[in-house]
Amino acid sequence: MIGTGILKGMAVTARNFVGSYFEKDRLITVQYPEERVPLPENYRNFPFLIYDGNDSHAGLRCVACKICEKECPPQCIYIVKSDDKKPDYMGKPQFYAKVFDIDISVCMSCQICVEVCPFEAIKMDKDFELSKRERFDSLLFRKQQLSKSNEYYHKIHPVEAAAVDKNLADAAAAAEAKKKAAAEAAAKAAAAKATVAKATETKPPAEASPPSQASS
Amino acid sequence: MSATIETLEAMERPPVSMASRLQGELLEVSMGPQHPSTHGVFRMNVALEGEIVRKLKPVFGYLHRNHEKIGENTSYLGSMPYTDRLDYFCSMTNNWAYALSVEKLAGIEVPERAEYLRVILAELTRLQNHASLLGFLLSDMGAWGTPLMYAFREREKILDLFESLAGSRMMCDYMRFGGCRVDPSDEWLAQAKQIAERFPKFLDEFEDLILGNEIVIGRTQNVGKLSAELAVNAGITGPMLRACGVNYDIRKVDGYGFYPRFKFRIPLGEHGDTYDRLMMRALEMRESVQILKQAFAQVQPGPVMNPKAKIRAFRPPVGEAYGHIEAPKGELGFYLISDGSPNPYRYRVRPPSFINLTILEDMCLGHTVADVMVILGSVDIVMGEVDR
Numbered sequence: 001m002i003g004t005g006i007l008k009g010m011a012v013t014a015r016n017f018v019g020s021y022f023e024k025d026r027l028i029t030v031q032y033p034e035e036r037v038p039l040p041e042n043y044r045n046f047p048f049l050i051y052d053g054n055d056s057h058a059g060l061r062c063v064a065c066k067i068c069e070k071e072c073p074p075q076c077i078y079i080v081k082s083d084d085k086k087p088d089y090m091g092k093p094q095f096y097a098k099v100f101d102i103d104i105s106v107c108m109s110c111q112i113c114v115e116v117c118p119f120e121a122i123k124m125d126k127d128f129e130l131s132k133r134e135r136f137d138s139l140l141f142r143k144q145q146l147s148k149s150n151e152y153y154h155k156i157h158p159v160e161a162a163a164v165d166k167n168l169a170d171a172a173a174a175a176e177a178k179k180k181a182a183a184e185a186a187a188k189a190a191a192a193k194a195t196v197a198k199a200t201e202t203k204p205p206a207e208a209s210p211p212s213q214a215s216s
Numbered sequence: 217m218s219a220t221i222e223t224l225e226a227m228e229r230p231p232v233s234m235a236s237r238l239q240g241e242l243l244e245v246s247m248g249p250q251h252p253s254t255h256g257v258f259r260m261n262v263a264l265e266g267e268i269v270r271k272l273k274p275v276f277g278y279l280h281r282n283h284e285k286i287g288e289n290t291s292y293l294g295s296m297p298y299t300d301r302l303d304y305f306c307s308m309t310n311n312w313a314y315a316l317s318v319e320k321l322a323g324i325e326v327p328e329r330a331e332y333l334r335v336i337l338a339e340l341t342r343l344q345n346h347a348s349l350l351g352f353l354l355s356d357m358g359a360w361g362t363p364l365m366y367a368f369r370e371r372e373k374i375l376d377l378f379e380s381l382a383g384s385r386m387m388c389d390y391m392r393f394g395g396c397r398v399d400p401s402d403e404w405l406a407q408a409k410q411i412a413e414r415f416p417k418f419l420d421e422f423e424d425l426i427l428g429n430e431i432v433i434g435r436t437q438n439v440g441k442l443s444a445e446l447a448v449n450a451g452i453t454g455p456m457l458r459a460c461g462v463n464y465d466i467r468k469v470d471g472y473g474f475y476p477r478f479k480f481r482i483p484l485g486e487h488g489d490t491y492d493r494l495m496m497r498a499l500e501m502r503e504s505v506q507i508l509k510q511a512f513a514q515v516q517p518g519p520v521m522n523p524k525a526k527i528r529a530f531r532p533p534v535g536e537a538y539g540h541i542e543a544p545k546g547e548l549g550f551y552l553i554s555d556g557s558p559n560p561y562r563y564r565v566r567p568p569s570f571i572n573l574t575i576l577e578d579m580c581l582g583h584t585v586a587d588v589m590v591i592l593g594s595v596d597i598v599m600g601e602v603d604r
Contacts, residue, residue: 005428012425013362028369040380042398071528073294110297110389115397116528124383 041159044124046104047113049146056147057096061121063088064097068113068122076106077113088119090172100143105135120164126156242270245585249278253356253589256599260576260588267584272577276570276603283604287563292318292393292530295563299550300387302565303601305345308337308378309543311391316472317539317550318393322532324525330395331474332515336408337390338473338541339504339511340378343415344371345544346455346497346504347422349596353494354426356593357435363426370418373411380404394525405512412508419501427498436491440579440591443488450575454546454568455496456595459485466542473541478510493594531558545569545596565604569597 020026030037051059064081080099088094113122125148132138154161248259257278263271283302287295299314300307312334319326326334351367375385381400382388390397400408426432442452444460457464465482467475483499485492532554540549546568553562572595580588 002430005430005433009425009429012421016366028372040383042380042383044383067528071291071294073290073297108297108301109384109387111383111397112293112297 039126041157043126044109044111045128046107046109046125046130046141047102047122047146048125048148049100049122049143050120050150050153051147052150054149056144056149058086059150060096060147061088061119062097062100063094063119063121064100065118067116067118071112071116073110073112074106074108076103077101078103090175097143100146102141102146103139104130104141105139120168123153123157123160123164247585247588249275254592255352255597256602258592258597258599258602260592262585262588264585267586269580269583269585269588272580272588274573274576276573279599279603281604284563284565288560291558292532292560293527295560296392297387297389300389301600302567302604303543303545303548303569303598304386305348305598306341306544307386307388308341308390309541309548311388312338312473313539313541313543313548314550315391315393316541317537317552318532320539321535321537321552321554322393322530324394325522326395327519327522329399329516329518330520330522332511333396333400333520334391335474335478336508336511336515337378337381339508340374340408340412342504342544343412343501343508344374345596346501347371347418349544349593350422350426350494350497353590353593354432356589357432359426359432363422366418366422366425370415377404377408377411392521392525392527393530394522396520399520405515409508409512412505412512415505416502419498419505423498427495432494433491435587435590436494436594437489438487439490439583439587440493440594441487441489442575442579446575446578447488450578451571452546452575454542454544454572454596455500456493456546456572458482459492459496460488461486466540466547470540472539474511475507477514478507480507490590490594497596529558531556536562540566543568545598545601546572567601567604569595569599569601570604573597573602 016026050061051057052061053059064079066079066081069075069077069079078099078101079097082096082098085093086096109124111124114124130139150161150165153164242263242265245262245264246259247262248254249257251259254260259275259278261271261273261275262269283298286298290298296311296314299310302310318324347367348364348371351364354363355361378388378390379385381398381404382390383398442456442460444462447457447460448462452460453464453466461484463482463484466472467480468482480503483496483503485496534554534556536551536553538549538551540547542548547566548568549566551562551564551566552560555561576592576595579591583591
């Protein structure tokens, strides 16, 4: 009979309409500024730079290697390398970024800078409420604006941040162990040399080189 | 009419009957690019006799943004986020097609879990693409709001899955050469499984809502008929080709990924009209749910990334490769020529929407202006992919 299809469709609409008064899961609209959906762990928006400790300059992990600048597909990162060096988290002197700008009006949130960074220095932020009245300078984020603490990173990506911290601690421990092992080996070699020198007595023992500072 | 559109002047005018309403004059109308139901910035120059379409000339290029040239100037990895922006409804399948062609080019193996994840994500993409297409199509027909909102309700559940996995709802940028970027947790898989299992409920509801509706049948049956010969000659792929009764699905023909491991059927149409194209989407969604159920049963824990695959300073050997997949809209292929440098020498996209759209005039001739919108809606285009 003609018209039954339409009536069937109307019944579906009516069921949805009436059902929305009784079933909670039919009410799917979130009243945004008042209510918010929690952001998932993996959510990403724009990149930021991480610093350890409290000093955003001394603790900044970035060493201005410019890999992210090179790999960024829309070329939105601009870095100027420093002339002097500052110690990084392992105590090794490294360059730092004198200028580090990200034009977030160009950035397309692809996360490639995060993937290519060998120093875990750049990560994705979750802040998405970034509307501005002015579209040029206010959307060009400077180094000071981009630097955020490791605690902030832990707050927005807890699982990922814990893994990153573990990796860094492991790397630092491995470097420390390597340093120690190298120093020990050098000391052992020196001692062996010294005993050899003592046994033959052709050379004074002072000539055995002191354990050299191992390079990591 | 005295005002003629330049692009139409070169066209020869067909003899029209004296009985026509405008006494043999063709009225030239420029539909779009800002017309709301052209699915983006697409323009059709239509020559009308009364209300009947006598000529139709599609005009592309309003959304051209040099995708292929950008691909030749960025690294192989750098093109991956740009592929999200091709067909912004199905970024997962775009990623897969591009990753597949680079993997062919460089001979990279993909771990088993990653292959299953790709199938799962591609089928979820197909579900959300077809669901929203049906909504848009009905919205074009004048069923404002309700079907589209129901479809978007389901689509949003799938997009939430994508967001919690890849970090973004639509611009997923999830796949990499040699695997996938993030390993989903067991909770994610359980959630995805639940959504896939509940999807047939939505399909039943949607079919009740729409497919028996006499107005929909009246508006779609025998509208925009496409013969199988013409479809094959024009290079049409995807649900549009299968609606004409041609059994060609790259998932079966090429057997890329792990598709040979799954049991599924290919729905085939008979008449090649708009109603068949609409039904193809509805039936394909049911098959996608079947594939998803099998994939969730088979997926095993393991690595999702080939450890040998390099992310940075990736230089494939000299050669060429063409990787194609069955995207929700048809055959999506990427053709790459490598000269051994970090950028491809040639980067070519074979988009399904663009090639499916070239046949538009043949389908629209003899129908009314109102039918043009329905036919265009049933082609399933996304202008990001048409213009690139």
